[in-house]
Amino acid sequence: EVQLVQSGADVKKPGESLRISCKGSGYSFTNYWITWVRQMPGKGLEWMGTIDPSDSYINYSPSFQGHVTISADKSITTAYLQWSSLKASDTAIYYCARLKDSRSYYCAFDIWGQGTMVTVSS
């Protein structure tokens, strides 16, 4: 079964760092790019950035560049999203998703992780 499994919910204080993960299985991890999507409480979906796990080339949304870091470790078929200094406004659900077509930006997101709830509160 093709799936993406994300790490569990986390509660952090402002200023703390965090890394959440997304493990792919059931397919060739390096042949399909992974994207991250934010959903703030009660709001819609926002694209954050896309990574090619084969060489870790990353295409960031201008809205998120400099605020988060996307990475991947192809040896363990896992992608990551990390923050060095969290803010209360980072409170959201974060989803990873797979781009449907091999090695292309021009396609839908066909497989989604279950989401990771990140709460940032003092």
Added chain:
Amino acid sequence: EIVLTQSPGSLSLSPGERATLSCRASQSVSSSYLAWYQQKPGQAPRLLIYGASSRATGIPDRFSGSGSGTDFTLTISRLGPEDFAVYYCQQSGRSPTFGGGTRVEIK
């Protein structure tokens, strides 16, 4: 950035009725790059339609997509109880964007 505007913001319908959801783009989008997703409370989005009109694996044929250029439509021919959810359109590419969503509620 391509802005996608979905209308209506919410739709109140009864099971068995037809739902018609609209997605308008701020500039022309290739039909190949337009997708629709369904999201239920507490769940991740699920891909319904890609390439404007192709159903994803396992999606029932009561869901259909159409459109081109700047105007796209998702139609649910007969609403089942499991279809009450929020629906998002999305355009893909180097800078993908999502519409704001349409909530389909039980009347």
